[in-house]
Amino acid sequence: MKDKLKVVHYINQFFGQIGGEEKANIPPSYKDEPVGAGMAFNNALGDSAEIVRTIICGDTYFNENLEEAKAEIKKYLIEVKPDLVIAGPAFNAGRYGMACGAVAEVANGELGIPVISGIYPENPGYDMYHQYAYFVETTNSAAGMREALPAMVKLIKMYIEKDGDLGRPEEAGYLPRGIRNNIFVEERGSLRAVKMLVAKINGDDFVTEYPMPVFDRVDPVPPLKDLANAKIALVTSGGIVPTGNPDHIESSSASKYGKYSISGVKDLTALDYETAHGGYDPVYANNDPDCVLPIDVLRDMESEGKIGKLYDYYYSTVGNGTSVANAKSYAQEIAAELVSDGVQAVILTST
Amino acid sequence: MKLELGKIKINDLQFADETKVDSGVLYVNKDELISILKKDDRITSIELEIVHPGDSVRIIPVKDVIEPRVKVEGPGGVFPGFMASEEMVGSGRTHALQGAAIVTTGKIVGFQEGIIDMSGPGAEYTPFSSLHNLVMTCDVDQELKQHEHEEVLRMAGLKAAKYLGEAGRNIEPDIVDSYEHKPYHEALAEFPDLPKVGYVYMLQSQGLLHDTYVYGVDAKQILPTLISPTEVMDGAVISGNCVSACDKNATYVHQNHPVIEDLYRYHGKEYNFIGMIVTNENVTLADKERSSNYTAKLAEMLGLDAVIVSEEGFGNPDADLIMNCTKLEKKGIQTVLITDEYAGRDGASQSLADADPLGDAVVTAGNANQTIVLPAMDKVIGQQNVADVIAGGFDGSLNKDGSIKVEIQAITGSTNELGFHKLTARGY
Known part of the structure; x- marks a missing residue:
């Protein structure tokens, strides 16, 4: 017993x-x-x-x-x-x-x-x-x-x-916990799809294998009125990191994000930066990381007085295969830091 | 168009002095094949090894898996646009060496290449562990850019598959499956009382190492178009993808298309399988809108009542999947979607990057983020140290004892979205 x-x-x-x-x-x-x-x-x-x-x-x-x-x-x-x-x-x-x-x-x-x-x-x-x-x-x-x-x-x-x-x-007899677990079943996916199609056409009962979630839709905030005095930050899911990827951000399904100083950096060069992202051909991003994280353009705008200031740090993660829940939690942490540092707007760059 | 697909069952694979099929054994003249492949002077080294189901072998990083085939009757040849002319395929007779495959490996091209374990727990997750595989380890001139590197390996794989396929030219197949796709007016008239169904075949075409080819044309350059299911079964579509291994369609899966096979199963009984539309998954919003609008329009022009829509890849293409679904449903064309999930390692996240309530009939091939420990194998073909950086791997994936902890995302074909495998996910 x-x-x-x-x-x-x-x-x-x-x-x-x-x-x-x-x-x-x-x-x-x-x-x-x-x-x-x-x-x-x-x-x-x-x-x-x-x-x-x-x-x-x-x-x-x-x-x-x-x-x-x-x-x-x-x-x-x-x-x-x-x-x-x-x-x-x-x-x-x-x-x-x-x-x-x-x-x-x-x-x-x-x-x-x-x-x-x-x-x-x-x-x-x-x-x-x-x-x-x-x-x-x-x-x-x-x-x-x-x-x-x-x-x-x-x-x-x-x-x-x-x-x-x-x-x-x-x-x-418990309420669903919202957890997706993998299982092997008898019939391959294509046959299950054909059978589900027949049931749907005939109006018979069928059970979808993935009930679609109700998606968060975020209303955009009003535009900035005074760009010339605004502090702007760059946040990317395109995986731009200092060369060598010091935080070991994964090429897919990122479990973390990095925060890197760009104080005094005017241009991202192939020598100092690269992408950790596994979802696209990295040749162009590695040759010129500014094409994913446009520091060069924002520095120009800063010196021309078009924007007030570029925030001294950028945040980077890899969007490829990263779960929505992880992405959301990174965003919450990053947003809290940006707000407390007086950043008024963020440019989000993807790939 | 009528295609006879003759399947020659291959029970064993061995090196020998002559390349031939005899009593279900595929013999390969290694030196001859290497000399053919080495004609491409961008290749610096090439090795061939044979692995069997149950062997304690890990292949990593896997780029593609291809079935050896030969066209024995009718127009065209295998892999049109690459290994054969632009003649249309999909009719006549083709022989396939069923049970054997070419697996290409070598230095990593992108990040998104996979693992095939021939035994142990990982073997269950990949459909390719059940095949006798000729593994080609191929390295190229270091000066080549990644997309050139990919092309060299893709062509080498196709060449090898064509070379081996020739061995089946004069062999009597064990099974001959016959598939027919009639001209539309005949197809529509044939079963007037049955619902008319079709298939929307989404091809990975995000570009930059995410490419699929239709008759040699990069799919991102096509408008959605009609293609006969028999053409697909006859090798008109091939993979050029360095997309996450779990849900990219290896060329082998395009050749042995499970959705087409299973739609034929109930054709004329439950429904009338009218035909299929091939479409792409491009990255710009304009391309996505145009392709999904065009796809829905073609389905309407064919008078379809219902379709299966399959995705390739994840994330960005989830948007294409949902656009196709909603636009078809709004035209009154019912949909069943095949996708996979990225629900996080704990399975608690929402699984797709886009969603819509109209997608009420979904088949899932499983949660690609689920982790697995793959025990050490006696032999590794390729380079095991890439385990930390391939998609699905993470810092520390490779342990000192040779075992690997990865997301199943890294296993070739584990969550294939053509429904080729038996893994799925459920809510708990």
Whole structure:
């Protein structure tokens, strides 16, 4: 027989039996025993798993002191080293759902501990943190506890039986985590396409293998009114780096970006710069890196007074094969630095 | 146009004094082939090696894979526009040495070349590990620019495939598959009650080492046009790509086009397969708009009810895929798309660089960002040290023990978007 799994349970102040809204400001604390619904979990889990610690935090405190709460909870988790974390269920309580999600991010994203939770699909905590937990779908209010609890217990038991390999969401009974996993199937892709085409023509049911995402569309900001006094930065996904690619930015699927000083640089030469990008013939870019990152033209415009100043650094990554999520996170970091350095506009160059 | 494709099954490949096929064994006169290839004075060194399925061998960096073929009846020859005249192919009879292939390797040309492991976990991901491969390691004059380097290797690969194919000229094939593409008025009249379907074949044409050739013409210079499926099956389209190995169409896959084969399977039963449109994936917005407009127009002119659209490559061409899809759907022509995904190593990112709700029927060939550890092989043909820089590799990909951790993007044919392989991805 397998050893009992060590479980930590996260709940808010209300389910932690501390109090209602008036206690929503309490910081994280813990008890090394099941609390409230935790006792029902423990009974139902029997010999398979046991809640050894319950972490309780006020919903308002958690959301208003996110980093502090996460750091404290991480500490509590490291002390116990649980095999599994149960969070909630949060139903449609927005702040509680966000807290359960953030706990999942710490436990699963940072510590690699699996998390099972319960949530109403429209809770923003699901949208934001779905990749970190196996969320069982619940009703929108705590009145659904009678259904949520056995559903979560069932999933936990399945998780234990299958050594963590739960399989697809619709088979196992959790909400999709938005994670794409590769599998080999019996029929080759072309035949699947032909069969899908026949089904689509005939109006029969078929399941697309990739549901198209709703795409972010960004409205352009208004144009600059005073270019002659603006500080302009260059950011490129064309892979222009100092010769030798000091940060080892990948030729495809870049896991990082570089920030390089161009203070005093008037022209990019083949001697000092090159491209790390693997998606195009690099001959021309290596001969004259300005054709991807036009420092020469911007220096001219600077000296002619057409632009105020070229920012002292440029940022570079490789767009080739780089996931949208990575690109988005680089952009967020780069934008924050540019804003704090007083840059008013950015020229983004691709390839 | 009626094409008989005679398949001569090759069960073994060996070097010998004479190049011939005998009892399913392909014998190769190594010296003769090398002397033919060396006529190109841009080639400085060339080596030939034989590998078999199950061998502990890694080939890296792989440029192309080509099936040896010979035209035995009817107009034209193999690889028209390169190894044969501009005569139209797609009718008569062609013999293929099925089970054998030429694999070209040598110093890296671009970054986007691949890995074929003949055994171990990597072998499952590449359809070419199941073939008896004649591996050509070819180095060229250092003065050559990358695009010239690519051309030398491309031509050498085609020459070798033609040379080997000749060995099948007088051999009785094990199987003869027959494919017919009738003139449109006959094709349209043949099954009047069945829905009319077609195929939109997108070719990688971003340029700068991202090229595909149709009868020797660089596809970025074409307007979308009609081509008979039998012409494609007869070698009218070949690869000149240094695009990520996982989802570039090796010449072998163009020759053994799985979408065309599978559309013929249910032709006359579930639908009437009318024909196909070949189009490109150029880089400028104007080119993308023109080509997708033209493609949708051709489909409308043919009176098609539904089409399969396949992409080649990723990122930039995702825009072409979505333009083709939306413009066809808005004309009332239903689409099924074949693509692959770049969902990040954790699989959590959105997978395509463009998307539209009209693309509601998608077949995916898998997430190319997924990583894999390829254990060390007893033998490496080519240069293993490029593992850190090929597309899909990263700093530290190559370990001291000879194992390699890479994204499957680096494995030749792993996420082929003609649906040649059985890998796919699902939401979890």
